[in-house]
Amino acid sequence: MNLNRPLILASKSPRRKQILENTGFSFIIKEKEIEEIYPSDLPIHKIPTYLSELKATAFEDELKNEIVLTADTIVSIENQALGKPKNQQEAIEMLQLLSGKKHEVITGITLLTKENKITVSDTTEVYFKKLSSAEIDYYIDNFKPFDKAGGYGIQEWIGYIGIEKIVGSYWNVMGLPIHKVYQLLEKYFI
Amino acid sequence: MNLNRPLILASKSPRRKQILENTGFSFIIKEKEIEEIYPSDLPIHKIPTYLSELKATAFEDELKNEIVLTADTIVSIENQALGKPKNQQEAIEMLQLLSGKKHEVITGITLLTKENKITVSDTTEVYFKKLSSAEIDYYIDNFKPFDKAGGYGIQEWIGYIGIEKIVGSYWNVMGLPIHKVYQLLEKYFI
Numbered sequence: 001m002n003l004n005r006p007l008i009l010a011s012k013s014p015r016r017k018q019i020l021e022n023t024g025f026s027f028i029i030k031e032k033e034i035e036e037i038y039p040s041d042l043p044i045h046k047i048p049t050y051l052s053e054l055k056a057t058a059f060e061d062e063l064k065n066e067i068v069l070t071a072d073t074i075v076s077i078e079n080q081a082l083g084k085p086k087n088q089q090e091a092i093e094m095l096q097l098l099s100g101k102k103h104e105v106i107t108g109i110t111l112l113t114k115e116n117k118i119t120v121s122d123t124t125e126v127y128f129k130k131l132s133s134a135e136i137d138y139y140i141d142n143f144k145p146f147d148k149a150g151g152y153g154i155q156e157w158i159g160y161i162g163i164e165k166i167v168g169s170y171w172n173v174m175g176l177p178i179h180k181v182y183q184l185l186e187k188y189f190i
Numbered sequence: 191m192n193l194n195r196p197l198i199l200a201s202k203s204p205r206r207k208q209i210l211e212n213t214g215f216s217f218i219i220k221e222k223e224i225e226e227i228y229p230s231d232l233p234i235h236k237i238p239t240y241l242s243e244l245k246a247t248a249f250e251d252e253l254k255n256e257i258v259l260t261a262d263t264i265v266s267i268e269n270q271a272l273g274k275p276k277n278q279q280e281a282i283e284m285l286q287l288l289s290g291k292k293h294e295v296i297t298g299i300t301l302l303t304k305e306n307k308i309t310v311s312d313t314t315e316v317y318f319k320k321l322s323s324a325e326i327d328y329y330i331d332n333f334k335p336f337d338k339a340g341g342y343g344i345q346e347w348i349g350y351i352g353i354e355k356i357v358g359s360y361w362n363v364m365g366l367p368i369h370k371v372y373q374l375l376e377k378y379f380i
Contacts, residue, residue, distance in 0.1 A: 023350050129369065160213050160361065161372040170360045171350065179319065182351040 001025055003067070003189045005113070010055055010070045013147075015155075016176045020069075023182055027069075032058040036072070036083075044081045048072045048108030049121045056112040067189060068112045073175045075150030077103035085151040091140045094151035095158075100130035103150070105173045111184055118184055122177030124168030126154070131162055149175075191215055193257070193379045195303070200245055200260045203337075205345075206366045210259075213372055217259075222248040226262070226273075234271045238262045238298030239311045246302040257379060258302045263365045265340030267293035275341040281330045284341035285348075290320035293340070295363045301374055308374055312367035314358030316344070321352055339365075 007027035009020055020027060038050050051072035059068045075082040077097060085091035103126055110119045139158040145151050152158050154166075154173045171178045197217035199210055210217060228240050241262035249258045265272040267287060275281035294313050301308045329348040335341050342348050344356075344363045361368045 019350065022347065024347065129373075154360075157212065157214065160209065160368045162369070163359070164369050165358050166360060167357050168355050169353070170344075170356060178350045179352070179354050183319075 001186070001190065003185060005189055006066045007185075007189075008059070008066050008068045010059065010068050011175075013071075013175050015153075015174045016071060019171050019174060019176045019178050020181070023178055025185065034058055044074070044076045044079065045106055045121070045123070047074055047081055048106045049110070049119050050108070052108035052110040053117070053119055056110040056117065059112060063112065063114045066113070067185075069109065069181065070112070071107055071109045071176055073105060073107040073149045073172075075103055075105055077101065082150045084149055085146055087146070088140060091145060091151040092136055095131060095136045095139070098126075098128050098131075098150060098152070099136070100128060102127050105150070105168075107172050107175060107177050109177065109181060111181075111188075116188075118188070120177075120180055120184070122169060122172045122180055124166055124170070124172045126163060126173060127165040128162050129164050131158075135162065191376070191380065193375060195379055196256045197375075197379075198249070198256050198258045200249065200258050201365075203261075203365050205343075205364045206261060209361050209364060209366045209368050210371070213368055215375065220258075224248055234264070234266045234269065235296055235311070235313070237271055238264055238296045239300070239309050240298070242298035242300040243307070243309055246300040246307065249302060253302065253304045256303070257375075259299065259371065260302070261297055261299045261366055263295060263297040263339045263362075265293055265295055267291065272340045274339055275336055277336070278330060281335060281341040282326055285321060285326045285329070288316075288318050288321075288340060288342070289326070290318060292317050295340070295358075297362050297365060297367050299367065299371060301371075301378075306378075308378070310367075310370055310374070312359060312362045312370055314356055314360070314362045316353060316363060317355040318352050319354050321348075325352065 001024050008030050009027050012031045052070045055070035105124045108121045143156050169177050198220050199217050202221045242260045245260035296313045298311045333346050359367050
């Protein structure tokens with residue numbers, strides 16, 4: 001698949017890189033440090049698109065011919081937004097909260113060019129079985145999920161043994177709803 | 191996780207091997223050639239458990255202390271069961287049939303010991319977007335999905351760009367509902 005413009009993935013997530021690579025698009029990675037701050041009264045489901053737009057904004061003044069792709073993923077449960085756990089204790093608390101329940105993983109993506117900005121979001125429901133303390137401790141000790149929203153990676157041990165069901169896109173849970181990225185790139189840039 | 195008996199995975203699928211490895215169980219692979227024949231009047235949703243039991247039966251007379259795990263996966267759509275495509279033409283026809291529709295992936299698993307046999311099945315709904323002929327041809331030419339039920343691998347290009355949603359276990363679509371395998375092994379063999 002050849003795009004008619006250069007594509008920039010503005011994310012340091014190795015998972016987003018891997019997923020985008022697997023679709024066969026050529027791209028480079030270029031990330032800008034952005035403080036991920038959103039208004040405290042923003043509804044949870046709007047946080048990811050707010051932040052993906054914010055990340056894209058940082059590129060606004062320098063784009064010539066390129067397409068910039070940004071993304072932001074959060075976990076939403078019981079009216080709380082979970083980002084990345086700061087430490088072991090926070091990771092334990094997040095997994096205890098997710099244990100035995102359904103939560104939502106929401107990713108916002110923004111495609112920015114000099115002329116246009118397209119933002120969409122995707123939601124996947126994830127159902128965890130009841131996790132034992134031993135399972136939570138084993139996972140955090142061995143996988144150190146401090147770079148992952150909600151404190152887990154679906155593609156890791158905890159996802160294999162603990163997730164009973166998802167409703168939506170699997171790749172969205174990993175951080176990039178690739179079917180929607182493909183659809184937009186194909187529609188506008190091929 | 192240490193099991194109290196040796197575990198044998200009786201499958202030549204590299205995907206099942208990979209999934210079971212990722213749960214951390216030790217096992218060996220031992221496969222027996224079995225003709226996968228089932229009664230023509232068997233309801234589609236019973237085919238996978240019928241075949242996983244058939245595959246397990248081949249081990250019945252030689253088990254001492256071991257647990258044998260067998261599995262069978264089919265794709266079910268519009269009252270047809272799709273197995274592995276025999277050639278390019280069949281692969282094209284299968285993907286044309288799946289295009290723009292929902293289908294079900296059903297995996298049967300059997301755990302056999304000298305004393306007991308446990309069989310369960312797991313179903314995942316998969317929703318494909320409308321696939322173009324170019325997409326179908328590109329996928330089959332490059333990925334040659336002749337070892338995969340329904341003619342596709344969810345973890346391959348076609349899964350990234352073409353699957354909009356699943357309802358159920360992702361690993362089940364790849365051929366092994368690992369959360370159920372783990373649950374049974376943990377319950378009976380730890």
